[in-house]
Amino acid sequence: MAEEEKSKTKKVVEGAYDLSLGISMVVAVVIGVGLGIGMKKLFGYDWLFWLGVFWGVAAAVLNVYKAYKKQMRSLEELKNDPKYRDYRNIDDDRDS
Secondary structure: OHHHHHHHHHHHHHHHHHHHHHHHHHHHHHHHHHHHHHHHHHHOOOHHHHHHHHHHHHHHHHHHHHHHHHHHHHHHHHHOOHHHHHHOOOOOOOOO
C-alpha cells in the first residue's frame, strides 16, 4: 500500500513540476507587464511599458531555456544507464 501511494505521489510531483514551467512563463510576462505599467505611470514615458513587456518575454524565454538545459542533462545521464542500452540506436524506418 505504501509503495502504491509513493508512486501516486511521485506522479503528482512530476506533473506539478511540468506545470510549473507554463506557470512561470505566464508569471514572468505578467510581472514584466506590471513593471512596464508601473514605470510608465511613474515616469510618464509610453515606451517604458514596452520595455517591461520585453523584459517579461525575455524572462519567459530564459525559463524555457533553463528547463531545456535541465532536460538535456538528465538525458545525458540516461545515455550511459545500462537499463536503457537497448534503446540507443533504434531505427524508426524499419517499416520501409
